[in-house]
Amino acid sequence: MAAAALAVNGDFYDRLLAVGGNSACADCASKEPPTWASSNLGVVLCNECVGAHRGLGVHISKPLSLKMDAWSEEAQAFMLSKGNAVVNAELEAHSAAAASKPDADAPLETKVAFVKSKYEKMAFKAGGDGVVVEAARTSDRFSSKGQVHAxxxxxxxxxxxxxxxxxxxxxxxxxxxxxxxxxxxxxxxxxxxxxxxxxxxxxxxxxxxxxxxxxxxxxxxxxxxxxxxxxxxxxxxxxxxxxxxxxxxxxxxxxxxxxxxxxxxxxxxxxxxxxx
Ligand SMILES: [Ca+2]
Ligand SMILES: [Ca+2]
Ligand SMILES: [Zn+2]
Structure with a gap:
């Protein structure tokens, strides 16, 4: 199935990773080539931050695999028109964004809190409050409705x-x-x-x-x-x-x-x- 999706997507993956800022995750300091994306937000993500996006719910972010899912021509065009640099210029315009960005090996809770602050609360947009929401404890995460399913x-x-x-x-x-x-x-x-x-x-x-x-x-x-x-x-x-x-x-x-x-x-x- 993975091979089939790749064939369907043609050279989409390579072209997408060449877009500004797309050589690394939009939401943490991971330098690994991203293999996930938010198909409606237009960013590419590491395999941990995509878990944080799942927790946001599909009304905010619709995660897809760049390698396993088939991407329609429309969805491909949208992704290629955005990219991490373009989206982050808007959603991380606030001066507090850089200091709040999680390290690559930060606990998942930290990444969830940053992603929530960035996309749900819009804390780092121009005029945002620049404050990260409190990180949930692990026990909360597994009992809450917004479960993170990796x-x-x-x-x-x-x-x-x-x-x-x-x-x-x-x-x-x-x-x-x-x-x-x-x-x-x-x-x-x-x-x-x-x-x-x-x-x-x-x-x-x-x-x-x-x-x-x-x-x-x-x-x-x-x-x-x-x-x-x-x-x-x-x-x-x-x-x-x-x-x-x-x-x-x-x-x-x-x-x-x-x-x-x-x-x-x-x-x-x-x-x-x-x-x-
Ligand atoms: Ca024995
Ligand atoms: Ca024996
Ligand atoms: Zn990440």
């Missing part, structure tokens, strides 16, 4: 290498760990693979899927499944979601940390946007 993380757990043996009570290597992988989202949702018996280099090739509400890293845990006692931890690591090209599978090697731990897990992660 999308779905599809994690294909491929294999692990050189896992710890947590079943070797005799020291003779007669028994080995029975590993499985658990993926946990920042909000505590989880999914896990099947157990593979007696294998320190298991291959799962199993696809797990999790809804993610923001782009904080997923936690990956490896466990040794035991029948008579509690499962033994074999280590954990983070799967970083930021910087992934939407719709494109990306392989990552997750080095296991924690005590005790050794080895690594290879995953292939695809991030798919959910339209609000």
């Amino acid at each position: 999308g779905i993380a599809i994690v294909r757990v491929l294999k692990a290498h050189d896992l710890l043996n947590a079943d070797d009570s005799t020291g003779l290597g007669l028994d080995k760990s029975d590993p499985y992988v658990k993926i946990i989202s920042p909000t505590g949702k989880s999914a896990q693979t099947k157990v593979i018996d007696n294998d320190l280099n298991p291959e799962w090739n199993e696809t797990l899927q999790l809804n993610v509400d923001d782009l904080k890293p997923l936690r990956l845990e490896v466990w040794d499944s035991d029948t008579l006692t509690a499962d033994d931890p074999l280590g954990h690591g983070d799967i970083v979601l930021t910087g992934l090209a939407p719709g494109e599978p990306t392989k990552k090697k997750v080095e296991l940390i924690g005590h005790p731990s050794q080895g690594w897990v290879e995953v292939e992660i695809t991030f798919a946007a959910l339209d609000a």
Whole structure:
């Protein structure tokens, strides 16, 4: 589907990123080439600020993926006539705008507050009050109606290498760990693979899927499944979601940390946007 949309859009993406100010996000200091846009505001965005735009509601901003969504000729022409430089000249005219702009790695709450101030309150327009609205606490964000939906993380757990043996009570290597992988989202949702018996280099090739509400890293845990006692931890690591090209599978090697731990897990992660 991603390839189809790209073909439909022709060279739109390249032409759009060549428009003034469009080589980087309109709403934060990220220098990554934007892969998202607000189709009615005419700005291009990083994959975190687009989450903030979703929170505004479609009466203010209509986010679309530049890579996965098909853009009509009209919508393309509109985007090419605007751009971050043109829009920001108006919406960030206030002298307080530059100092209020979030860093690339600022918490999502900070980006949400800036985006709200800029597009809903028009705080940085000429004559605006130049004041950023208060950032919401994380707990508010998930319980409020204006939820920030980043999308779905599809994690294909491929294999692990050189896992710890947590079943070797005799020291003779007669028994080995029975590993499985658990993926946990920042909000505590989880999914896990099947157990593979007696294998320190298991291959799962199993696809797990999790809804993610923001782009904080997923936690990956490896466990040794035991029948008579509690499962033994074999280590954990983070799967970083930021910087992934939407719709494109990306392989990552997750080095296991924690005590005790050794080895690594290879995953292939695809991030798919959910339209609000
Ligand atoms: Ca064990
Ligand atoms: Ca075993
Ligand atoms: Zn941004």
